[in-house]
Amino acid sequence: xxxxxxxxxxxxxxxxxxxxxxxxxxxxxxxxxxxxxxxxxxxxxxxxxxxxxxxxxxxxxxxxxxxxxxxxxxxxxxxxxxxxxxxxxxxxxxxxxxxxxxxxxxxxxxxxxxxxxxxxxxxxxxxxxxxxxxxxxxxxxxxxxxxxxxxxxxxxxxxxxxxxxxxxxxxxxxxxxxxxxxxxxxxxxxxxxxxxxxxxxxxxxxxxxxxxxxxxxxxxxxxxxxxxxxxxxxxxxxxxxxxxxxxxxxxxxxxxxxxxxxxxxxxxxxxxxxxxxxxxxxxxxxxxxxxxxxxxxxxxxxxxxxxxxxxxxxxxxxxxxxxxxxxxxxxxxxxxxxxxxxxxxxxxxxxxxxxxxxxxxxxxxxxxxxxxxxxxxxxxxxxxxxxxxxxxxxxxxxxxxxxxxxxxxxxxxxxxxxxxxxxxxxxxxxxxxxxxxxxxxxxxxxxxxxxxxxxxxxxxxxxxxxxxxxxxxxxxxxxxxxxxxxxxxxxxxxxxxxxxxxxxxxxxxxxxxxxxxxxxxxxxxxxxxxxxxxxxxxxxxxxxxxxxxxxxxxxxxxxxxxxxxxxxxxxxxxxxxxxxxxxxxxxxxxxxxxxxxxxxxxxxxxxxxxxxxxxxxxxxxxxxxxxxxxxxxxxxxxxxxxxxxxxxxxxxxxxxxxxxxxxxxxxxxxxxxxxxxxxxxxxx
Numbered sequence: 001x002x003x004x005x006x007x008x009x010x011x012x013x014x015x016x017x018x019x020x021x022x023x024x025x026x027x028x029x030x031x032x033x034x035x036x037x038x039x040x041x042x043x044x045x046x047x048x049x050x051x052x053x054x055x056x057x058x059x060x061x062x063x064x065x066x067x068x069x070x071x072x073x074x075x076x077x078x079x080x081x082x083x084x085x086x087x088x089x090x091x092x093x094x095x096x097x098x099x100x101x102x103x104x105x106x107x108x109x110x111x112x113x114x115x116x117x118x119x120x121x122x123x124x125x126x127x128x129x130x131x132x133x134x135x136x137x138x139x140x141x142x143x144x145x146x147x148x149x150x151x152x153x154x155x156x157x158x159x160x161x162x163x164x165x166x167x168x169x170x171x172x173x174x175x176x177x178x179x180x181x182x183x184x185x186x187x188x189x190x191x192x193x194x195x196x197x198x199x200x201x202x203x204x205x206x207x208x209x210x211x212x213x214x215x216x217x218x219x220x221x222x223x224x225x226x227x228x229x230x231x232x233x234x235x236x237x238x239x240x241x242x243x244x245x246x247x248x249x250x251x252x253x254x255x256x257x258x259x260x261x262x263x264x265x266x267x268x269x270x271x272x273x274x275x276x277x278x279x280x281x282x283x284x285x286x287x288x289x290x291x292x293x294x295x296x297x298x299x300x301x302x303x304x305x306x307x308x309x310x311x312x313x314x315x316x317x318x319x320x321x322x323x324x325x326x327x328x329x330x331x332x333x334x335x336x337x338x339x340x341x342x343x344x345x346x347x348x349x350x351x352x353x354x355x356x357x358x359x360x361x362x363x364x365x366x367x368x369x370x371x372x373x374x375x376x377x378x379x380x381x382x383x384x385x386x387x388x389x390x391x392x393x394x395x396x397x398x399x400x401x402x403x404x405x406x407x408x409x410x411x412x413x414x415x416x417x418x419x420x421x422x423x424x425x426x427x428x429x430x431x432x433x434x435x436x437x438x439x440x441x442x443x444x445x446x447x448x449x450x451x452x453x454x455x456x457x458x459x460x461x462x463x464x465x466x467x468x469x470x471x472x473x474x475x476x477x478x479x480x481x482x483x484x485x486x487x488x489x490x491x492x493x494x495x496x497x498x499x500x501x502x503x504x505x506x507x508x509x510x511x512x513x514x515x516x517x518x519x520x521x522x523x524x525x526x527x528x529x530x531x532x533x534x535x536x537x538x539x540x541x542x543x544x545x546x547x548x549x550x551x552x553x554x555x556x557x558x559x560x561x562x563x564x565x566x567x568x569x570x571x572x573x574x575x576x577x578x579x580x581x582x583x584x585x586x587x588x589x590x591x592x593x594x595x596x597x598x599x600x601x602x603x604x605x606x607x608x609x610x611x612x613x614x615x616x617x618x619x620x621x622x623x624x625x626x627x628x629x630x631x632x633x634x635x636x637x638x639x640x641x642x643x644x645x646x647x648x649x650x651x652x653x654x655x656x657x658x659x660x661x662x663x664x665x666x667x668x669x670x671x672x673x674x675x676x677x678x679x680x681x682x683x684x
Contacts, residue, residue, distance in 0.1 A: 034114035035079035039123040040091050042106060046126075050093050050103070059086045059111070074352050078258075084116040091126045098155070098170045100181045104130045128217045130181040133191065135174040138225030141197070145205070149197030150175045151222065155184065157210050159194040182214075189213055193222050257283035257343040257351045262321075269336070269356040272329035272439075273384050282319040285345035290320060293340040294332045295440075306331075318345070334361030334382040334431065334439050360384045361439020362392060362431045370421045372446060372553035373650050377421040381406060381414045381431045381439075388434025392416040396425040403432065423449035423553035423684040449553035449684040452531070452656065453477040456679055457509045460495040467494045469509060469529065477547055478656075481528050484541045488516035492527045500561035500633045500678040508561075508678035513581070513661040513669050515571055524571035526664025529677060530657040532595050544595035549654035551589070555682035558587040558622045558638045564660050565629045567672025572663075579627070581670040582662035585677075586623035587640065588612060588655035595653070598665060606665050619646040625662060633676070637683065656680065 029035060038054070054076065056068040067087075070076050093106040108126035135151045154164055154171040163169040172180040182191070194208040211220055262278035264270065270277055281290060290311065292299040301311045301322065308328030312321045332339070337359050343351040363380045370377035379392045386408070393403040406414035421427075423446050430441040454470055454477060461472035466486050469478040480493035496510035511527030533544045566581040586609060590596075599605045612621040622638035658677050661669030 029081050029117060032084055032116050033081050034084050034116050035081045035119045036087075036089075036112060036114060037079050037119060037121050038073070038076050038089060039121065040073055040108075040126055041123060042093065042126040043128065046093050046106060051095065053092050055090045056080075056082075057088050057090065058083075059088055064088065074350065079119050082114045084114050086111065086113050088112070089122055089124050091124045093126060096129075096183055097181075098183050098185060099172050100130075101172060101178070104128060104132070104181050105183060130183055131191075131214055131216055132179060132219040133172065133182060134179045134219060134221040135193075136177050136221060136223045138223070140226035141224055144226040145197040145199055148175075149195070151193060151195045151224065153180065153182075153222075154192045154194070155182065155188050155190075156192050157190040157212075159192055159208055184214055184216065191220065195224060257281060257287060257345055257349055259341055259343065259351065259353050261355075266353070266355055269358055271384055272332070272357055272359040272361075273326055276323050276325040279322045279324070279341070280319060281322060281341070281343055282317070283343070283345040283349060285318070285347035285349060287318050287320065287343060287345050289342070289344040290322070291342040292324075293342060294328075295337070297331060298342075299331075329357070329359050329361070330440050332357070332359045332361070332440055333364050333442055334359050334380075335363045336382070358382070358384060359439065360431070360433075362429055362442050364442055365429075365444050367447075370446075372421060372423050372449065373551055374648075375419050375421045375554065377418040379404075379406070379416045379418060379429060381416075383408075383412050383414050383431070383433065383438075386412075386414075386433060389432075390414050391432040392418075392429060393432050394418055394427055394429035396422070396427050398426075398428075421446070423447060447552070449555060449682060450550055451681055452549075452654070455681050456505050457495070457677065458505045458507050460507065467491055469493065469495075476533075478529060478531055479534050480530070481525060481534055481541060481543075483534055485514075485516045485525050488522050488525075490514055490516040490525065492516075492525055493529050496676060498676055500635070503561075503678060505678070508676050509658075511658060511660055511675040511677065513567075513659075513664070513673040514671050524573065524661075524664070524667045524669055524671075526659045526661035526669050527673070527675060528657070528659045528664065531655055542597055542599045544597050545588070545657065546590060546592055546595040546653040546655045548652060551651050551654075553684050554642075555589075555640060555684050557640055557683040558656075559636065559683050560585065560658075560680040561633055561635050561678040562658070562675065563631055563633050564675040565631055565673060566627050566660065567670030569663075569668060569670050571671060572668040573666075576666045576668055577663050580629075581660065581673040582625055582627050583660050583673075583675060584609070584623065584625050584662035585636070585638075585658050586656070587621065587638070588618055589620040589640070589651045590617045590653045590655065591619055591646070591649050591651055592617045592653045596655070600665055600667070603666075613641075613643065619643060619649055619651050633678075 052071060054070040054073065055066060057064040058067050088109055088111045090109040094103045096105050097103065106126045107129045108124045110122055110124045112120055112122045114120055133153050141149065150173055152164065152171050152173045154169050156169050160169055164171045189212065191211040191214050192208065195206065197205045199205055260280045262280055264277065290301045292301060299306050299309065301309060308325045310323045337357050338354045339357060341353045360382055363382060365377065365379065381392055383390055390406045391403050392406050393401040395401045402418065404416045404418055406416040408414055425446050427444045428441055431438045459471040459474065461468050461470060466482050468476065469480060470476045482492055485492045493509060493511050495507040497506060499505055499508045509529050511529055513527045514525060516522045516525045530543060530545060531547050535542050562585065564583045566583055569578055569581055572578065597605060607615065609623045609625060612618050620640045620642040622640045624636055624638055658675060660673040660675035663669055
């Protein structure tokens with residue numbers, strides 16, 4: 001059946017439908033008004049994703065005045081009341097682009113006249129306007145020619161590469177088989193195709209030709225293949241197809257299915273509690289789909305059963321009664337929500353109808369409702385019927401429920417504050433009214449807490465013979481004392497392929513304490529790895545501990561893999577200790593605004609781990625110190641101690657430090673001390 005025949009049939013259906021509808025329902029019109037029912041016919045290849053625009057203009061001679069604009073056929077009122085007079089309905093799908101590789105343009109318009117007191121059926125035939133250009137490469141082209149061949153289609157009668165490059169000539173280029181779409185500008189009638197390629201033996205190949213008298217809604221196919229008859233050449237077959245292949249047509253038209261509330265106005269907000277609501281659904285054609293969409297979930301009423309919803313078909317008619325009770329709203333979050341009825345019939349009629357509901361239950365939380373550092377979360381609930389106590393309960397990862405009292409606010413909004421809200425947890429929460437669960441149980445998963453950059457020790461780089469624990473060009477987070485040791489030709493810290501058991505990475509950090517000297521003049525230097533910066537002045541160094549860090553949550557522990565050897569101290573110019581060297585690993589979470597500077601020539605800047613409990617700006621800390629070697633890879637988890645006097649302060653800077661020689665600030669330690677560190681992370 002051709003498109004024209006289908007359209008004629010649809011027009012007849014619309015006229016019959018118009019009369020039928022007039023008998024079934026009264027169309028309210030003001031004095032001097034008539035009405036129209038709009039139908040649109042288009043090819044089935046048009047999808048819902050393509051932009052649809054419907055415009056209705058009042059016409060007066062050569063003047064057109066826009067009176068209605070819609071972006072969905074469902075938005076056009078059924079019927080649409082208009083003042084008596086002459087009009088034109090215009091429908092377009094897609095954008096009117098001169099050239100496009102992904103979008104066709106469809107358009108149609110139909111003039112009509114509205115007569116006072118009457119209903120006019122109007123159908124717009126929205127047809128393809130684009131010229132379709134198809135380039136098809138035979139497999140022999142890729143087999144025989146070098147990579148890089150292409151075909152350009154230009155809106156011109158010649159090939160002008162410079163004009164195409166500057167955009168003065170519109171064009172499409174195909175490096176592989178494909179289809180493009182052209183809207184010929186006014187006055188332009190020619191397309192020029194140009195092929196370029198290179199044969200391994202015969203060199204450059206150029207083929208081109210003009211397509212004259214280009215028409216809209218026409219498909220031009222250019223086929224290219226390597227010739228069997230002319231070695232080294234290419235045979236071009238250009239096929240001009242003047243009739244775009246007709247397809248099965250999907251005709252969208254009004255009247256669409258209808259839905260009415262039984263005993264209530266659907267335009268007014270309903271409540272989820274109390275009496276059930278009934279809806280009447282009807283259509284002229286056989287209904288084949290009735291769905292309800294609520295909270296992003298689709299309920300297929302014609303094929304499945306659901307708690308709180310019943311559907312009954314009236315015998316001998318296309319009318320259904322849908323009943324929705326309070327139980328259904330266990331599927332809908334609390335608050336002022338919308339449920340959508342989606343109805344389709346076998347003739348392509350569709351209806352999407354939204355109904356506002358005031359739903360009792362907890363409301364969704366977002367990242368702005370909680371602070372994972374302090375662990376506070378603000379819950380909200382919409383309460384319609386508060387017959388007793390109102391509480392909100394929540395739990396993490398399926399554990400025991402924690403219940404907190406809710407406080408009443410305006411318009412039925414209740415709020416409650418929870419605690420111990422942590423990162424990387426699956427939370428559930430619900431409303432409890434008079435000790436009874438009410439509404440939908442909602443879920444929320446908190447994001448993983450922030451991790452230390454390059455904590456897996458995989459990123460390393462070298463610049464001017466100095467090894468750095470970060471990728472080339474990246475912003476440094478970790479640092480070492482390698483810059484200072486370079487003057488003595490030493491490297492204190494480097495990457496190693498000796499990784500912890502089960503590691504998916506390739507590298508760890510290897511820290512080695514040593515005596516760094518130039519011509520016999522030098523000092524002991526501890527192997528080190530720390531978060532901060534480092535500078536040298538003569539043979540003395542300054543370590544600025546700490547970098548800014550975005551604490552998205554509050555870590556519970558500091559975890560890392562380590563193995564180390566503690567040699568007997570043989571370098572002790574600072575003389576703070578003797579005997580075995582001391583391994584130190586620590587983390588400090590602070591509110592500092594500037595890093596903490598430790599200058600090796602100023603012992604007043606030194607601090608010990610036991611100082612952290614009272615040091616200014618320290619919020620939390622953990623450390624491991626030992627003089628006993630452990631030369632096997634071991635995972636360490638250090639619980640972070642948070643100071644009570646800093647519990648209301650949010651941190652700004654992070655300090656992490658490792659060394660096999662804990663007395664290194666005093667130039668004291670062992671040249672036999674070493675350490676390997678891998679997979680440093682925060683545990684939440």
